[in-house]
Amino acid sequence: MMFQAPYPPYDPTDKDGFSYETVQKRWPIILTGVVNQLHLENHDIFVDSEHADGKNLEEGKLAEGKALIEKVSKLKYEMARDRALEPLSQDGGSHIETYNTELERLASISKNTWFTAPWLFAECYLYRLIWSYLLQTTHWRQYDPFRAQKIDAFQKSGVAIHKIATIVYELDHEKKNLEDNVDNLKVLFQEMTQMCLWGNSIDLSLLTNLSLSDMEHLQAVGKDAQAAREAFILKDDQEPLWNHLKSLEDGRIDFVLDNAGFELFTDLVFADFLVTHTSYVSKVVMHPKLIPWYVSDVTPSDFSQTLDLLLDDAFLASSSPTEAEKKHLQYMTTRWKDYVERGIFSLSVPISTALGAEIGSTADFWTTHLPYWDMKIHAQSLWTDLHLNSNLVIFKGDLNYRKLTGDISWPTSTPFREAIGPLAGSFPLLSLRTSKADVVAGVSDEVAAQLDKTDKHWRVSGRYALISFEEKSC
Structure with missing residues (x-):
């Protein structure tokens, strides 16, 4: 039997709490960083493709990079407007059903939007969703959008x-x-x-x-x-x-x-x-x-x-x-x-x-x-x-x-x-x-x-x- 804590989890419905600030300010900044990093990567790919063979391969990666930028930008837009968290796609990765089952439960109690979902769940889901976007590509499946930041x-x-x-x-x-x-x-x-x-x-x-x-x-x-x-x-x-x-x-x-x-x-x-x-x-x-x-x-x-x-x-x-x-x-x-x-x-x-x-x-x-x-x-x-x-x-x-x-x-x-x-x-x-x-x-x-x-x-x-x-x- 699953353990049920006697108190609720933290969530951003309390506007004085840190979870509200996280959803309102911190996550959009992180997503902006991902978009900026993808722009840099795409720019480098474009420059390299002008001076190398295999241009068709690079064009495919560029197109996927642009699509990723659009997806992450859309995610940031929907987050700011407190839209519902979308189910994870069948991307071949792990824990899809685990996340989606919890999303269904949260929807049943009207806690499935960015400013109502439990903070810990929504934050884990956010990073799994970004990974899902990458998994659904051909050329970006091994890309870590935070790698450059970690090295710096x-x-x-x-x-x-x-x-x-x-x-x-x-x-x-x-x-x-x-x-x-x-x-x-x-x-x-x-x-x-x-x-x-x-x-x-x-x-x-x-x-x-x-x-x-x-x-x-x-x-x-x-x-x-x-x-x-x-x-x-x-x-x-x-x-x-x-x-x-x-x-x-x-x-x-x-x-x-x-x-x-x-x-x-x-x-x-x-x-x-x-x-x-x-x-x-x-x-x-x-x-x-x-x-x-x-x-x-x-x-x-x-x-x-x-x-x-x-x-x-x-x-x-x-x-x-x-x-x-x-x-x-x-x-x-x-x-x-x-x-x-x-x-x-x-x-x-x-x-x-x-x-x-x-x-x-x-x-x-x-x-x-x-x-x-x-x-x-x-x-x-x-x-x-x-x-x-x-x-x-x-x-x-x-x-x-x-x-x-x-x-x-x-x-x-x-x-x-x-x-x-x-x-x-x-x-x-x-x-x-x-x-x-x-x-x-x-x-x-x-x-x-x-x-x-x-x-x-x-x-x-x-x-x-x-x-x-x-x-x-x-």
């Missing part, structure tokens, strides 16, 4: 990337000190956890305490830094998380990935730390999205490209790294490549997986609209794999948190374990989330009320974070 953002992170690579290099030369002192290891683990937590919004000042010149100083500064950040972490389960990690020996950790670029880089740094510097973890499995998703989510090609770009000195040359910094980045990334080749790091699908491939695989579930508490019903093989084989599943970012909690309007004091419904206890679970949407669980009513008074945007600003951990119990 990653390229601008060169300073942070090189500094972190140097820290990792220094860690390797202090490995003995870590092995001999669990307290130092704990501080570093907490720093790595928070680096992974803050992801794209990371402040390099947060990393200054990772200098290993004085391990005692590291421990003291680490505790001070933790205390300074405490006000911004509204739920902090780092202590039970650390106790769980210490109980492992050669364990497997899973990352349900969020953003490509710098955030994926920090995920890899965290994974590298766990495998290289602790005896607790010996294998890391990362779960990507199989289609372009929420603009910046990691696809298999993003993952492999990240490693290649990190090994290309020219890619990050604009950050003017020193020769030592370039050496440190090469050193670290070469190790990651080796870990991939040896299966220490892996994706849940082959790294060479094309966009839209592996339909029916365990990775396919991540691009449904379904809350994760339905995993056991709709993705039995995925649930079984995580239940039997994973020692910790780390859900990265805001979207994963929304899906864990169903994007339901839970009272903030609802225990996280309750808010994730039947998924609770299925496997050891960690959510690392900076809050960029309304849903929050595990925060006292008093704290929430105070934040409502002092910062009305606290739920959506990304300034506050939650570290939520749940043990396996079944």
